[in-house]
Amino acid sequence: LTNTSITDAQEMETIWTILPAIILISIALPSLRILYLTDEINDPSFTIKSIGHQWYWTYEYTDYGGLIFNSYMLPPLFLNPGDLRLLEVDNRVVLPIEAPVRMMITSQDVLHSWTIPTLGLKTDAVPGRLNQTVFTATRPGVYYGQCSEICGANHSFMPIVAELIP
Amino acid sequence: MAPEVLPKPQMRGLLARRLRFHMVTGFVLSLGVAALYKVGVADKRKKAYADFYRNYDAMKDFEEMRKAGIFQSVK
Numbered sequence: 001l002t003n004t005s006i007t008d009a010q011e012m013e014t015i016w017t018i019l020p021a022i023i024l025i026s027i028a029l030p031s032l033r034i035l036y037l038t039d040e041i042n043d044p045s046f047t048i049k050s051i052g053h054q055w056y057w058t059y060e061y062t063d064y065g066g067l068i069f070n071s072y073m074l075p076p077l078f079l080n081p082g083d084l085r086l087l088e089v090d091n092r093v094v095l096p097i098e099a100p101v102r103m104m105i106t107s108q109d110v111l112h113s114w115t116i117p118t119l120g121l122k123t124d125a126v127p128g129r130l131n132q133t134v135f136t137a138t139r140p141g142v143y144y145g146q147c148s149e150i151c152g153a154n155h156s157f158m159p160i161v162a163e164l165i166p
Numbered sequence: 167m168a169p170e171v172l173p174k175p176q177m178r179g180l181l182a183r184r185l186r187f188h189m190v191t192g193f194v195l196s197l198g199v200a201a202l203y204k205v206g207v208a209d210k211r212k213k214a215y216a217d218f219y220r221n222y223d224a225m226k227d228f229e230e231m232r233k234a235g236i237f238q239s240v241k
Contacts, residue, residue, distance in 0.1 A: 092239070139222075163238060163239055
């Protein structure tokens with residue numbers, strides 16, 4: 001490394017190319033394995049479709065019968081004391097805890113993103129495409145999220161509220 | 167009077183010495199910090215989650231929330 005009179009450093013150059021490549025591959029392979037593991041099949045017990053519109057969400061529960069409803073943000077004038085401004089909706093999406101839930105997310109018009117940060121969920125709603133996210137919640141409660149892909153004038157006013165009950 | 171003779175300073179191998187020092191130190195420090203992180207942060211976090219969920223009663227939590235009236239679907 002410190003010999004100043006080498007004119008041909010072929011061996012050294014080979015070593016300091018191959019060795020970092022090996023190090024990087026040995027970092028990448030377990031990382032890719034973990035990445036694919038997060039896509040594992042976990043046999044969801046429940047599937048719900050979430051369709052983004054400008055500027056509200058539609059939820060479809062089609063596993064057992066057909067329940068379809070829209071979820072609009074509650075305007076500030078309609079809030080009760082204690083409600084969260086710009087986060088409350090008229091119809092919340094009700095989900096079970098301790099069961100794998102599959103959310104199929106798409107959009108009717110432009111890009112949206114269905115997000116619930118406290119559940120670690122963020123999935124883009126792409127028109128013409130069905131994205132899937134699977135999760136298993138462990139704690140009951142009310143979970144809030146907001147559309148996370150700019151979708152027009154009321155992008156900030158189409159929140160997501162999930163009620164997780166046993 | 168004879169002039170004071172200083173010891174001859176290190177004249178060669180300075181870069182090599184610096185490289186060896188830094189390569190060894192870098193290797194040891196990175197392994198050490200990774201090990202400390204694993205024990206002090208990662209394992210501690212996993213243990214905290216395991217301890218929380220060991221005796222967690224979701225139904226009790228749910229009943230308290232239901233009585234507080236936060237749910238729309240169950241009253």
